[in-house]
Amino acid sequence: MSNTKIDILHILGEEVLPGESKEVNFDVANLHTSTPVNVPVIIERSNKSGPIVLFTAGIHGDEVNGVEIVRQLIAKGINKPKIGTIICMPVINVFGFINLKREFPDGRDLNRVFPGNSNGSLAGRVAHKLTHEIIPHADLIIDFHTGGSGRFNAPQLRYSKGNTKLNDLAKVFGAPFVLYSKNVSKSFRTTCFKLNKPLLLFEGGKSFHIDDIVTNSGVNGSKRILKHLGMLNTGFKSSKPKNDCVFITESKWIRAKYSGMFKAVVPCGTHVEKEDILGHIMDPYGKFNYFVRARNSGFVINVNESPIVYQGDALFHISLELKK
Known part of the structure; x- marks a missing residue:
């Protein structure tokens, strides 16, 4: 994944020289008030040649925890590489982030319109620009997401099964879990796959929420990847993960x-046995208390933290087959 030589990086109409730090603007459209919207792209380059790593977050505007992870990479100076180049896009969907909404103002989910269209919807235009002006520069992409609709994800990486390169990188990253997940049509991940750009998708926490454990998992995993690539600056240490990553080949929702x-009674990430009590569904009048039990042994990788649920709502996501 290394470049043979380092030269001028031409990106978004700007030139970034070796050894240079630069913030460029990923602009697509103004607000309806004609106010310009700046989507900062923070670029740090070493004088020494090496890979180009792209960190992205905020494809969904309500997924604040992912934004926090990339923010910390920048604020702590982890994004200043020993070799190569690091590109950070903390908030891709700034339109949704302003209002803490998942979608774009046009109602579209950015992660379902890739590779986009330069003459299409607002979300489609952003996807097109990202596909043609950012992704081609990257040798590796790490994209940060969170759970939605009040469902809390244990820190995990997601990608399609059978990719040995991503398996190796996932072990280096050291998230507690890897959930093999098929590529979704018109997603950012699928577009990168078609362009032969390796991407690790990180999921952790839930929307409208910042969780320290999830944030630390994302930041520490990023440092391990950078160290593995020889890019982590000597001022930073990279700790080994406490446990080996658990690879999940099959899982099922309760x-x-x-x-x-x-009310859930088991923390996310816990290993449970079949028939263990996971939570309770109750009526508001104290007359009914239903025990939600595990249907199989496995790891709980997602928990619904909503205080009110309806029949058929997803409550717990539990692994079925484990592979280490």
């Missing part, structure tokens, strides 16, 4: 059998 008030 859904609510009844509507009511809901």
